[in-house]
Amino acid sequence: MGAFLEVSYVSKYFPDPSGRGMQCIFKDVQCGIDQGTFVTVVGHSGCGKSTLLNIIAGLERASAGGVVLDGKEIDAPGLDRMVVFQNFALMPWMSVYENIRVAVKAAHPAWAQTQVHACVLKYIEMVGLTDAASKRPAMLSGGMRQRVGIARAFSVEPKVLLLDEPFAQIDALTRGAIQEELVSIWMRTRNTVFMVTHDVDEAILLSDRIMLMTRGPEAEIAEVVDITIPRPRSRTSIIEHPHYYKIRNHIIHFLVERSRKCDRPAEAMSHHTGGIHG
């Protein structure tokens, strides 16, 4: 039996910019994500992790292989998956309220106006933006904009939430606060989440499982690390956990030293499964 979200032997090729031929971005990526888990792919920029996310979202096509969500093959975008974008991707001509309403209405076309209104307010309140509901994104800080992005994604109640480096463009001080908000929202909703990031601390704070991707071209998932640090986690408590620095050093070591040599077998460590989780 496959997992809830099954990525099987997905490869992506792009036409080589320098001339003829195709360049392999990543090759034979496979992973299974169980329902209600938070899984993160960590890798260098350019390794194709965002491309992988876009393939799961249905925004891009895999060159080979396929993705199955809840028993159904993915070949186009759908309301069962929603993306939180790195650059927020809010409609700048719409207010916060309208940005979320367009999503709620899309997800629930049969709902009456009052039902839509209540739902929109609920999600605006969830991210603490009630006072800014009528403002346009340009009036908001990066952190507030991404709160809208998160609220919009949750508001369609997707089977899988896809987070594409969601905190990369937010200033460092705000970033931590929003990460913790996301943790607490996720603890309540227990959505299935697939996140992509290059921030190791962020990955450890949020994830149940971290997949380490090698550098491109021909990137692949070389290792899977299970994060067993108990929840609820916070930025301050997590660093006191005895495993925290072991995990962190292991991942950073991977990114710095080993991400090129993907063929070397994974070391056996107590907190990671080693090899590719299938």
Next chain:
Amino acid sequence: MTLAVPNETFRAVALSALLLFAALFVWQLASTPSGGGRTQGLPGPAAVATVTWEMLSEPFYDRGPNDKGIGFQVLSSLGRVAIGYSLASVVAIFLGVILGLNPILLKAANPYIQILKPISPLAWMPLFLYTIKDATGAMILVIFMSTLWPTLANTAFGVSAIKRDYLNVAALLQLSWWGRFFKVILPAAAPTIVAGLRISIGSAWVAVVAAEMLVGGTGIGYFVWNEWNNLSLTRVMFAILVIGVVGLILDAGFTRLARAIAYIE
């Protein structure tokens, strides 16, 4: 004692007034018959002002086909512009969106647009008169041709420049074609589209005057031509002023619209 420095607006207004007086002075000089009295000279500012007063005090009179109030003439021109312009805008925006969303189609159609765009809309007039055999229809089509291209080109450009992210969000939310059109594509490209519409309304107003001079019957262009035939240059000059002022008002409307639909990324 402090000396207040006049602000920029005040200085601009003062300079504007000065320019007006300078222009009126030159006009006055040009219109004063020079020694020989060979010609009557152009009508001066005073004469035009008197006619303006006369015409504006009774804008809606109708004394037969060649003697109607200026209000009727302007309205009849504006009516033609409204029909031709609206039709062309709908067609141009619709086609522009389709071209803007299909880069290959845009590339394929672009040479033809570039050939058709610089053609004076009046050049089509004989063809329209021949095919539809109706002066009003032909005039409306001339206006249609004059306003099609700026809006089409701007819409195609604006839509093709829409950020991928917005279209991705529309795709993720599974918006219908019309939902995507009205909620994402139109508002995203609106600033560029309105810039095109603004250029178009200018061309339409230019084209309608010329078209009416050719095949009029009514309208401000026909009025100009009629008064030229009556050798009433005073009224011609009055009409020129009216054309300018109406053009200004139309343009101001679009400046407001542009402000209303503008957004900051």
